[in-house]
Amino acid sequence: MVIQHQSHINVRNIYENKDRYFLESGDKISYFYEQGAIGPNGELLVEPHLSLNKIGHALHELDPVFRKMTFSEQVKEVAFQLGYEEPAVVQSMYIFKNPGIGSEVTAHQDATYLYTEPVKVTGFWIALDDATVENGCLWFAAGSHKSGVHRRYVRNPDKGSDQLLIYKSGPPIYQRSNFKPVPVEKGSCVIIDGQVVHFSEANKSDKPRHAYTFHIVEQRKCIYSKSNWLQPENKPFMNLYRH
Secondary structure (H helix, E strand, C coil): CCHHHHHHCCHHHHHHCHHHHHHCCCCCEEEEECHHHECCCCCECCCHHHCEEEEEECHHHHCHHHHHHHCCHHHHHHHHHCCCCCEEEEEEEEECCCCCCCCCEEEECHHHCCCEECCCEEEEEEECCCECCCCCCEEEECCHHHCCCCCCEEECCCCCCCCCEEECCCCCCCCHHHEEEECECCCCEEEEECCCCEEECCCCCCCCCCEEEEEEEECCCCEECCCECCCCCCCCCEEHHHC
C-alpha cells in the first residue's frame, strides 16, 4: 500500500539533500533508500520495489492503517503495564529489509536517538514477515538495558557547520558473543527497552523481512531532550492514551 507512492518520489533530490530531508521527516511520510540502491548521480541501481530501506517517521499520525495499529487497545495496555502515565508516540517506521539488498542495522540503543531525562523510551517492533536468522532478525545483548545510555545523536549546536546531525561521542565497541538472535513469526510484536543494545544483520536471503516499528516516551515524569534530532515542530507529539 505504501510502496505504490514511490513513483512520485524525486530520488535525485532526496539523494542530494539527504541530511535536511531526514531532519525534516518527523511530521511527514518520507522515503529512505538502501545505500546500495542509489548510484553516484542519484539514479536507481535496482528495481524500485527493492530500493527502499524504510518509510518514516509519522506513519502513526498520517496513514489510517498504521494509525489504527499504533493506537490499538493492545498497545495501550502494554504501555500501561510498563508503567507509562502519559506516553507519547514520537516516531514510526515501515522497515523493508528486502531480500538480497536489505542492509545491516548496527548495534545501537534507541535512547541514543530519543533521549529523555530520566530515560523512559520503548519500541514496539511488529514482524510483517517471519523474521529469521537468515533474513535479518533482531539480535539483543541480554542485560544491556542496565548499562546506561552509551552515546547521543543530536542536532548540531554549531549552526555554521554543514553537519546538521552529529554523535556526541564515538561508537561503543560491543562484543558479538554478548548477543543472541531473536527469530519471531509473522505478526509477533517485540517490545524493546530504550537502553537495550540490539542490531540486525543484512538480509542476504531470498525472503523479505518487513516490519512496522514505533516508539513511545514518557512525558509526565520525563523531559524530552531539546537536542534530540526529532522535535515536535508545529504541534505536540500524539498522546497514546488520548487517541
